Amino acid sequence: xxxxxxxxxxxxxxxxxxxxxxxxxxxxxxxxxxxxxxxxxxxxxxxxxxxxxxxxxxxxxxxxxxxxxxxxxxxxxxxxxxxxxxxxxxxxxxxxxxxxxxxxxxxxxxxxxxxxxxxxxxxxxxxxxxxxxxxxxxxxxxxxxxxxxxxxxxxxxxxxxxxxxxxxxxxxxxxxxxxxxxxxxxxxxxxxxxxxxxxxxxxxxxxxxxxxxxxxxxxxxxxxxxxxxxxxxxxxxxxxxxxxxxxxxxxxxxxxxxxxxxxxxxxxxxxxxxxxxxxxxxxxxxxxxxxxxxxxxxxxxxxxxxxxxxxxxxxxxxxxxxxxxxxxxxxxxxxxxxxxx
Amino acid sequence: xxxxxxxxxxxxxxxxxxxxxxxxxxxxxxxxxxxxxxxxxxxxxxxxxxxxxxxxxxxxxxxxxxxxxxxxxxxxxxxxxxxxxxxxxxxxxxxxxxxxxxxxxxxxxxxxxxxxxxxxxxxxxxxxxxxxxxxxxxxxxxxxxxxxxxxxxxxxxxxxxxxxxxxxxxxxxxxxxxxxxxxxxxxxxxxxxxxxxxxxxxxxxxxxxxxxxxxxxxxxxxxxxxxxxxxxxxxxxxxxxxxxxxxxxxxxxxxxxxxxxxxxxxxxxxxxxxxxxxxxxxxxxxxxxxxxxxxxxxxxxxxxxxxxxxxxxxxxxxxxxxxxxxxxxxxxxxxxxxxxxxxxxxxxxxxxxxxxxxxxxxxxxxxxxxxxxxxxxxxx
Numbered sequence: 001x002x003x004x005x006x007x008x009x010x011x012x013x014x015x016x017x018x019x020x021x022x023x024x025x026x027x028x029x030x031x032x033x034x035x036x037x038x039x040x041x042x043x044x045x046x047x048x049x050x051x052x053x054x055x056x057x058x059x060x061x062x063x064x065x066x067x068x069x070x071x072x073x074x075x076x077x078x079x080x081x082x083x084x085x086x087x088x089x090x091x092x093x094x095x096x097x098x099x100x101x102x103x104x105x106x107x108x109x110x111x112x113x114x115x116x117x118x119x120x121x122x123x124x125x126x127x128x129x130x131x132x133x134x135x136x137x138x139x140x141x142x143x144x145x146x147x148x149x150x151x152x153x154x155x156x157x158x159x160x161x162x163x164x165x166x167x168x169x170x171x172x173x174x175x176x177x178x179x180x181x182x183x184x185x186x187x188x189x190x191x192x193x194x195x196x197x198x199x200x201x202x203x204x205x206x207x208x209x210x211x212x213x214x215x216x217x218x219x220x221x222x223x224x225x226x227x228x229x230x231x232x233x234x235x236x237x238x239x240x241x242x243x244x245x246x247x248x249x250x251x252x253x254x255x256x257x258x259x260x261x262x263x264x265x266x267x268x269x270x271x272x273x274x275x276x277x278x279x280x281x282x283x284x285x286x287x288x289x290x291x292x293x294x295x296x297x298x299x300x301x302x303x304x305x306x307x308x309x310x311x312x313x314x315x316x317x318x319x320x321x322x323x324x325x326x327x328x329x330x331x332x333x334x335x336x337x338x339x340x341x
Numbered sequence: 342x343x344x345x346x347x348x349x350x351x352x353x354x355x356x357x358x359x360x361x362x363x364x365x366x367x368x369x370x371x372x373x374x375x376x377x378x379x380x381x382x383x384x385x386x387x388x389x390x391x392x393x394x395x396x397x398x399x400x401x402x403x404x405x406x407x408x409x410x411x412x413x414x415x416x417x418x419x420x421x422x423x424x425x426x427x428x429x430x431x432x433x434x435x436x437x438x439x440x441x442x443x444x445x446x447x448x449x450x451x452x453x454x455x456x457x458x459x460x461x462x463x464x465x466x467x468x469x470x471x472x473x474x475x476x477x478x479x480x481x482x483x484x485x486x487x488x489x490x491x492x493x494x495x496x497x498x499x500x501x502x503x504x505x506x507x508x509x510x511x512x513x514x515x516x517x518x519x520x521x522x523x524x525x526x527x528x529x530x531x532x533x534x535x536x537x538x539x540x541x542x543x544x545x546x547x548x549x550x551x552x553x554x555x556x557x558x559x560x561x562x563x564x565x566x567x568x569x570x571x572x573x574x575x576x577x578x579x580x581x582x583x584x585x586x587x588x589x590x591x592x593x594x595x596x597x598x599x600x601x602x603x604x605x606x607x608x609x610x611x612x613x614x615x616x617x618x619x620x621x622x623x624x625x626x627x628x629x630x631x632x633x634x635x636x637x638x639x640x641x642x643x644x645x646x647x648x649x650x651x652x653x654x655x656x657x658x659x660x661x662x663x664x665x666x667x668x669x670x671x672x673x674x675x676x677x678x679x680x681x682x683x684x685x686x687x688x689x690x691x692x693x694x695x696x697x698x699x700x701x702x703x704x705x706x707x708x709x710x711x712x713x714x715x716x717x718x719x720x721x
Binding site: 204207208211212214215223225226228230231232234235236238239240242243244245246247249250253263264266267268270271274315316318319320321322323324326327332333334337338 | 342344345347348349350360421422425426599602603606609610613615617618619620621622623625626627628629630631632633634637651654657658708710711712714715718719720721
């Protein structure tokens with residue numbers, strides 16, 4: 001078994017053991033799933049970049065994807081993806097990665113942290129799990145900074161899935177560490193690729209749940225999955241899932257090769273956003289009223305999908321960027337698309 | 342639930358050289374003076390011969406059958422370059438894509454030696470003999486009948502939507518070789534019939550774009566030698582199923598109108614708008630992952646696998662994208678489509694819009710493909 005398969009299996013096992021219905025319910029009420037988090041950390045699953053030290057970028061990204069996949073397909077209510085991303089950014093800036101949950105900024109154009117005399121001021125909105133984080137990576141005055149949210153003013157907020165999305169205000173705060181020049185757009189791309197993977201994998205799970213339901217649920221004396229109206233919705237959803245997954249893989253390949261990064265990551269996020277929306281809609285339609293209830297697990301996935309669609313770039317945002325890239329180039333569309341690795 | 346197998350990791354070094362080669366070939370070929378939307382529907386025997394002479398037909402086949410023993414991904418590159426350039430590739434398309442591979446899989450040594458080298462030279466073209474007037478999506482209901490009489494098959498019946506039967510050399514017929522009413526699928530066989538056989542009549546069917554590619558083909562006591570049978574008697578259904586992975590997964594399922602997108606981008610570069618920019622991005626965001634899926638299938642086909650599930654997914658998404666491409670550009674753009682215009686964009690738009698209904702019909706309707714996907718998902 002490859003290292004990547006081992007990591008994926010180990011992440012799946014830890015999550016299967018630790019993500020009990022009690023933990024899920026408590027987490028929905030705002031309780032930090034600390035025991036599961038500690039177990040993931042203990043197994044070295046939260047810092048794939050550190051585990052894979054010395055291996056090439058492609059392998060690191062695939063290891064990270066294995067862990068993120070295991071978390072997304074179970075709707076694990078923890079900042080697994082964010083912590084892995086921060087680990088990647090810090091490792092590349094030569095900054096030691098602190099232990100504990102880590103999070104990061106949105107890297108959009110409205111974010112504006114000032115950096116004067118070694119102190120950072122300003123506000124970050126919608127920071128995932130800021131209330132639980134030991135460190136937050138942001139860009140201040142075009143430099144990568146690792147901030148300590150403890151001691152800053154944190155205003156609680158949630159996304160539609162009940163995941164913390166907090167506002168953090170820094171007032172002349174001293175960073176834990178300062179890195180070199182940061183390319184906000186490249187960081188945005190890197191985060192978009194991970195959110196795209198999360199959406200794709202959550203959508204894959206949603207499809208699986210919906211197929212299972214359509215096989216079991218009987219109406220008019222037969223499984224509803226035997227009706228063409230249902231089959232066709234699920235067939236269309238399956239094609240959406242497949243293409244979102246491939247797009248996410250293409251983004252990782254582009255990131256590893258440091259080639260066509262904006263193009264591939266933008267496409268991956270736009271594709272995942274649209275696929276996720278289509279799959280969520282079809283899955284609820286096929287599930288009927290039961291899928292709309294709190295007791296049934298479908299919403300744990302669809303609420304995440306809907307929330308993640310807006311993060312690190314909506315479809316409109318990325319489609320516009322991809323279109324802009326094509327229009328600004330003097331090359332034919334085909335030569336852009338076919339220029340690879 | 343079965344999960345489709347797509348792996349977008351590719352060996353790009355294997356592709357680079359062949360991409361340069363085919364681009365050089367296309368850059369100087371006279372047929373490319375008029376690029377075509379729906380390029381693989383345009384018949385140009387002279388072009389196919391030049392392509393065959395240059396070694397771009399039957400690329401993956403063994404050399405002893407006139408092939409060039411190149412990899413399936415190298416063939417994929419050539420095919421997508423033909424489509425992206427809008428090359429008139431219809432003459433050899435079916436023979437290269439599915440009849441040839443079908444002969445390689447199931448044919449006798451004699452059949453292979455006789456037909457494959459001519460296909461690879463770009464001189465021998467083939468038609469698909471599946472649909473009949475009363476058998477469209479319900480393919481297993483075909484009624485065209487072949488009866489064994491001495492050392493001959495005697496064929497009676499009708500085939501329809503037979504693309505370029507009026508130009509092509511062979512039709513690979515799916516027909517009934519057993520009268521057993523319980524053997525709906527097991528009573529079928531594939532027979533290779535020369536299109537100039539006595540008793541075979543071809544009637545044109547014009548399409549809504551005004552083109553003549555379709556035909557109805559009539560078989561009235563058509564006689565072919567017994568060794569015209571392809572593969573095993575009674576194995577026609579399973580053989581045809583293996584043909585479909587080749588038919589459904591290729592880049593023609595999302596690139597056949599690509600030249601229209603290219604021409605649209607040229608216009609928007611001159612007159613930019615936010616709406617058009619977003620539209621272009623949204624089309625590209627669908628196209629690039631599809632291309633990854635299709636390339637992954639090409640690799641699997643090259644390994645001798647039959648990724649029918651994956652092929653159905655590509656065709657499902659590809660035909661939707663192609664129809665949206667024509668539809669959304671038509672909805673966005675100012676110049677009117679004109680099939681006779683000197684203006685390249687107006688002509689391409691017209692070609693794409695008028696051919697769009699066929700995208701989700703040919704090679705299996707959207708409904709049939711969704712049924713296949715549903716079966717793989719475990720719903721039926």
